[in-house]
Each structure stands twice: as structure tokens, then as C-alpha cells.
Amino acid sequence: MAGAQPLYADRVDNLYSLQALVPDTRDSTRAEAANAMLKRLLVRVSGTQAVLEKMPPDDFLEMKKALDTAESSAEREEAQKTYQKLATTEQLELWEELANAQRWVSQYSYQSSDQLIENKEGDEVRAQRLELDFDPDGINRLLQRMQAPVWDASRPKTLFLIALQGRQGRYLVTPSSNQPLSELLDELALQRGLPLELPDEEQKSLPPGLLSDIWGGFSREILEASQAYQPDAIAVGRIYPSSGTWAVNWQLFTGLDSVRDNTSAATLGEALESGVDFVAESLSERYASSPDQGAGSYRLAVSEIQKIADFSEMMSYLNELSLTKDVELVKTQKDQLLLQVDLRGGVDQLRANLKLDGRLEETSFYSLQQARKQEDFTAQSGALDPQAGVSEDPAFFRQVDAWFKWQAN
Structure with a gap:
């Protein structure tokens, strides 16, 4: 999922x-x-x-x-x-x-x-x-x-699962089942800067009941069937004739939530375009930096900075995000850093963007402290008190908005 x-x-x-x-x-x-x-x-x-x-x-x-x-x-x-x-x-x-x-x-x-x-x-x-x-x-x-959002080039890979009821009956839109529509989807996604993937039966086998699950709206089964593609988001579409037009139902699963959109289209091309537009707009709301979504200054704690190369790489990574205006080192303690980060959006948007590639993994203060105690206990020969030797500065942990662990390459 x-x-x-x-x-x-x-x-x-x-x-x-x-x-x-x-x-x-x-x-x-x-x-x-x-x-x-x-x-x-x-x-x-x-x-x-x-x-x-x-x-x-x-x-x-x-x-x-x-x-x-x-x-x-x-x-x-x-x-x-x-x-x-x-x-x-x-x-x-x-x-x-x-x-x-x-x-x-x-x-x-x-x-x-x-x-x-x-x-x-x-x-x-x-x-x-x-x-x-x-x-x-x-x-x-x-x-x-222009007071408009800015969306990084790192964007969620979205798997499109589209059930179409046409002249040949119901079928799943794939490169093998309908190449022209698949190519049109690729072109529409390119225009919106959206990394799109379609299921390919020649590369990965699909569950035989997937088409029925999509048509019936069985979310759990759909998400389980999608795991083989490891998507960041899943767009599920149903398209069928209705009163001389095409009825179109979309549902987008982002891993954070799901949203729906229902519309009608004069042509199949317009139906597919409505889906790509819906997905791009929905994902932009979650990942693009926007001045009206909690822009401001936040304090982030980052652990697992073992060497100078880690620090340099991590700072470069944060500064390259379009969401960040400025990143300043406040203080260091062992392998932990306290950063002051000025964001063009909110800290929730930062979390969503960082989750995409996993370089900074969000964690909790409690889990970090437990790991630190275990390290100190192991390092001290014969130590009976797990907290012996822990000389953390309490001020370091005050008013931290989020905790992250750096995942070095």
C-alpha cells in the first residue's frame, strides 16, 4: 500500500x-x-x-x-x-x-x-x-x-489503474490493452511534470480480480495489488459511457489520505486529462511549497550525522529543496544537530517531501533517547545504570518541531 x-x-x-x-x-x-x-x-x-x-x-x-x-x-x-x-x-x-x-x-x-x-x-x-x-x-x-506554489523536480511516482468500459467490454488500460490511450496518458503526464506508471502485464503479473476490485471500489484489494509497483501514490479511475458522454470517477491514494473526483467528459482524451489534472493538483497541494500553508521558521533535530561528509551532504540536500528558504546550524551534540529552517510552506509539507526519498527519516525524541541510552550502556564496561554517562544538554531538546535521522548513502 x-x-x-x-x-x-x-x-x-x-x-x-x-x-x-x-x-x-x-x-x-x-x-x-x-x-x-x-x-x-x-x-x-x-x-x-x-x-x-x-x-x-x-x-x-x-x-x-x-x-x-x-x-x-x-x-x-x-x-x-x-x-x-x-x-x-x-x-x-x-x-x-x-x-x-x-x-x-x-x-x-x-x-x-x-x-x-x-x-x-x-x-x-x-x-x-x-x-x-x-x-x-x-x-x-x-x-x-506571484504568491504561487513551487514544486520540486522530485515528485511522487503515481500508478494509474484505470478500468474502462468500452466497445470491447471492461478492461484495464495498459500498454498492451490500449497503446494509444497509454501513450496519451504518458504525454499528459509529461505536460504536468507527473511521474506516471501504468501496470504492464508483460512485466508484472496482475491479480485476476483486479479489474473487478477497481470497478467495485474495493480499496484494500486495490492497494494490496499495487504493492508490486511500489508507487508513492495510486490513482484509480473508472470510465464508462453515460448519456452520450463519458462518466469519470477518480480516487487518489497518497499514503497520507485519499481524495475523490467525479466528472464527465465529451471524449476519452478529456476523461484521461481530467485524471492527470486531478492527480497533479492534489499532489501539488501536499508537496509544493506554498506561502499560505504555514510558511515560517522551524527547529529540526537531525541525528546520525557521523562525519563531516554527512553534514555537508545533508545541508546540501535540505538547501536544494524548493520548500526551504534558509537552513542554519544552531548547535551540535554528539551525532545530533539542531537546525533552524525557514520554510516557504509548513512543516507538514516538509515531512511529506522528505518521506518521498527517505534520506531524512522522521523519528521520535523517545526512540532517539532509547537508542542513545543503549549505545552508552554498551560503551561502558560493567555499567549497571543505562543512563550512566548520558550528559545531554536539556536545552538542546526544547522547542524542536520535528526529529529526523539522516540516512547516509
Whole structure:
């Protein structure tokens, strides 16, 4: 069952790189494509489509264009007045940056394609595949300015178990049962930056009753059958015809909780997209750093720091999390460290992220103390008192928000 064993997140490769087909290699075409790709990227990195609500409105772009193209001083003055009425100065500054996505592009390249695309003149031409690499630090800072979440590249691997009732009856969507739908799921997951896995009967045998369990909503049986894939999360879907559309039921098991979503879709593609979007949005709420979810300063105790290399690796690990703003060493005692950590989200979000790869394993103060007493007892020849030799500083353990053990490689 998800959450019942050590979890190991998948790292999303090239999270900040996107591709698009364009009709030519002109600078203006690339700039237009970059603006469209920036929207996709912000959704991908934040994990939520709500970030698009913070993009500049259409009338802003129209007013900015009018301001930039005004010929007379009177036209420019009138356009400036209208422009300044749209929003506050701070919002306008942010919108101006968002309207020029190329400022965050660190590298671009073109590759020829056999696909045809229509240019602005209405002619079909052979498309160029444009790839843009955006600056990760710049995009993360931009999302923070937008008061939007930032989701690390380490993300939960999600097993999709989808029961579909189609013309051939009911079946489980797998690469062998329906390759086109499986490929579409892979593409949709790639767009949202979601590590997705589908059951593959050729690689791992599936219980014969799994399809019936999914259709009947038998959670325990479904979770037991999923253990062979060692997922971090499990998305269970039921899709069936209903009044000329597709009825869609989703349930996501995260190991922390489960959530549901019911919707309808005009096409199977839309049905699958609803599931990928639902999973991405739900997981983002749990793992992405968000300024409105308990952001602040927390004290963490970390044990099992045996050598300098452990300390260096552990500090680098924490500092690389998008959730952390700053990590400061407060004091040390034997193999334990006390850290002051400034988070962009809450300590519960930190726990969820750390659980994914298991490098920092949460433990309790009591279990650490029992282990320490046993170590001291063993180290003292003939010691009768298990607490003999324990000279802990009580202040070290006060007001600690969470305890962790470092798992060295």
C-alpha cells in the first residue's frame, strides 16, 4: 500500500524545458511561442492551473501594445492613463515581466520536423521543433513573486489503474490493452511534470480480480495489488459511457489520505486529462511549497550525522529543496544537530517531501533517547545504570518541531 514502505520519488527530467512546433525561426515567432510556453511551464512547476489566474489579462496586453505604438504625444498620454488604471504599480511591473517570457530563457534550439503547420499567411509549411530551456532559479523566484506554489523536480511516482468500459467490454488500460490511450496518458503526464506508471502485464503479473476490485471500489484489494509497483501514490479511475458522454470517477491514494473526483467528459482524451489534472493538483497541494500553508521558521533535530561528509551532504540536500528558504546550524551534540529552517510552506509539507526519498527519516525524541541510552550502556564496561554517562544538554531538546535521522548513502 502506498505509504506503508520506504518511498522513493522519481526525479522529473528536464522539468524546465519545453518544446513546441513553430512555422519559422524568426525572433518574433520565438517570442510569441515563449509566452505561450511560459504559461505551460508555470502550471508544470507550480503543479496547479490556478497560477494562470495571475497572468496578465488580455486588456493589459492590448493597452501595452497601444502604449508602445502610440505615434503622437496625446495618444501616448491617453494610453498611459488607461494603462495605469489597470492595476497597482507592483502588479503592472509583474505583468510586464510575464508578457516577455524570453527574459527567462537560458537556451533555445531548433530541430527540423516532418509535421506540417500553418503560418500567419495561412500557408502550410514544414514545422520547426523549438526547444526552450528556462532558468530554474528565475522561474522559481517568479512563482514566489506571484504568491504561487513551487514544486520540486522530485515528485511522487503515481500508478494509474484505470478500468474502462468500452466497445470491447471492461478492461484495464495498459500498454498492451490500449497503446494509444497509454501513450496519451504518458504525454499528459509529461505536460504536468507527473511521474506516471501504468501496470504492464508483460512485466508484472496482475491479480485476476483486479479489474473487478477497481470497478467495485474495493480499496484494500486495490492497494494490496499495487504493492508490486511500489508507487508513492495510486490513482484509480473508472470510465464508462453515460448519456452520450463519458462518466469519470477518480480516487487518489497518497499514503497520507485519499481524495475523490467525479466528472464527465465529451471524449476519452478529456476523461484521461481530467485524471492527470486531478492527480497533479492534489499532489501539488501536499508537496509544493506554498506561502499560505504555514510558511515560517522551524527547529529540526537531525541525528546520525557521523562525519563531516554527512553534514555537508545533508545541508546540501535540505538547501536544494524548493520548500526551504534558509537552513542554519544552531548547535551540535554528539551525532545530533539542531537546525533552524525557514520554510516557504509548513512543516507538514516538509515531512511529506522528505518521506518521498527517505534520506531524512522522521523519528521520535523517545526512540532517539532509547537508542542513545543503549549505545552508552554498551560503551561502558560493567555499567549497571543505562543512563550512566548520558550528559545531554536539556536545552538542546526544547522547542524542536520535528526529529529526523539522516540516512547516509
